[in-house]
Amino acid sequence: MQAWRKLQVHGRAAVKVIGNWSIKRAGQGQDPELRKNNLDRVMPLRDHFHELRARLTRSLLYILLAGLACFFIFDYALVFISQPYLNALGPGVDSKLVVFGPTAGFTLKMKITLYMALCVALPGLLFEVWRFVRLGLTRRERHYARLILPLIVVFFAFGIAMGYRFLPSAMAFLVDFAGSGVTQIPDATSYLAFFCQFMLAMGFAFQFPLLLMFLQVINVVTWRQLLTRWRYAVAGIVLVSAVITPPDAASMLITALLLIGFYFAAIGLGYIFLERKQRSAAVHHSRHPEGGASRP
Numbered sequence: 001m002q003a004w005r006k007l008q009v010h011g012r013a014a015v016k017v018i019g020n021w022s023i024k025r026a027g028q029g030q031d032p033e034l035r036k037n038n039l040d041r042v043m044p045l046r047d048h049f050h051e052l053r054a055r056l057t058r059s060l061l062y063i064l065l066a067g068l069a070c071f072f073i074f075d076y077a078l079v080f081i082s083q084p085y086l087n088a089l090g091p092g093v094d095s096k097l098v099v100f101g102p103t104a105g106f107t108l109k110m111k112i113t114l115y116m117a118l119c120v121a122l123p124g125l126l127f128e129v130w131r132f133v134r135l136g137l138t139r140r141e142r143h144y145a146r147l148i149l150p151l152i153v154v155f156f157a158f159g160i161a162m163g164y165r166f167l168p169s170a171m172a173f174l175v176d177f178a179g180s181g182v183t184q185i186p187d188a189t190s191y192l193a194f195f196c197q198f199m200l201a202m203g204f205a206f207q208f209p210l211l212l213m214f215l216q217v218i219n220v221v222t223w224r225q226l227l228t229r230w231r232y233a234v235a236g237i238v239l240v241s242a243v244i245t246p247p248d249a250a251s252m253l254i255t256a257l258l259l260i261g262f263y264f265a266a267i268g269l270g271y272i273f274l275e276r277k278q279r280s281a282a283v284h285h286s287r288h289p290e291g292g293a294s295r296p
Contacts, residue, residue: 055128056128058128059121062124063118063125064117067113067117070117071113074112078112082097082186084164085195088168088172089184097186097187098185104188104189112192115196119156122153122156123153127149130149144213152207155207156203157203159205160202162202163199163202164199166251170198198244205255206262209259212226212262212266213266216270222270223267226267226270233260237260238252240259
């Protein structure tokens with residue numbers, strides 16, 4: 001019993017320390033309005049869990065609403081998704097995907113609807129993530145987060161668009177590689193699994209420049225470090241492009257050039273928006289050593 005009481009005392013102390021730390025962290029560089037509205041009291045760990053539950057509930061609601069909309073346009077989406085594969089198979093094959101088993105069609109429809117709902121609800125999900133973590137960020141971090149979060153959606157959509165652009169050549173290569181002695185059945189389950197994996201791989205690959213910018217914002221790497229290691233980065237980008245793109249030179253080259261361009265763009269943006277601001281802040285501090293930087 002005595003050990004249990006000690007454990008309870010230490011547990012309460014830990015919760016109090018975590019709550020105080022989170023508020024102290026949230027108050028660093030925070031806007032006066034946010035501090036007035038949200039930081040007048042210490043938020044205990046229990047309230048953090050309540051806030052997390054509210055954000056998760058709203059996120060599930062976004063997914064549900066997007067799923068209902070995607071469910072009604074599933075037939076049109078299926079034609080759009082299956083067209084590259086059916087065109088690669090040629091006119092001698094049935095113009096529809098095939099499922100095996102009485103429940104396969106139902107499972108397939110639910111999976112594709114869920115994937116589409118996640119993509120459609122992505123802006124709302126990111127907004128809820130932002131609302132949950134913003135109080136724990138400094139003013140500088142919030143400023144860059146407001147810039148990066150919309151770009152996540154834009155670059156993800158751009159990556160999926162590029163993936164769909166390369167998909168016909170990928171399916172044509174895979175069908176031709178099997179040879180004329182093999183008759184392919186357009187199995188819906190295997191093809192749509194391949195389609196979703198390929199689209200997600202392209203979408204996440206195009207988050208690469210945003211990841212570099214985020215690492216520079218939180219001072220994990222600097223633009224100088226990225227610039228000095230550009231040869232290793234180019235080699236890695238070419239390797240990743242060869243893995244995620246169709247096995248033809250044009251698709252791999254276009255993807256690699258885009259990602260390499262994003263890499264050097266992230267370096268340039270890191271120099272413009274981070275290095276110059278740090279230099280100007282240092283110059284201003286040297287000119288006003290007696291707290292001139294903190295004047296209103």
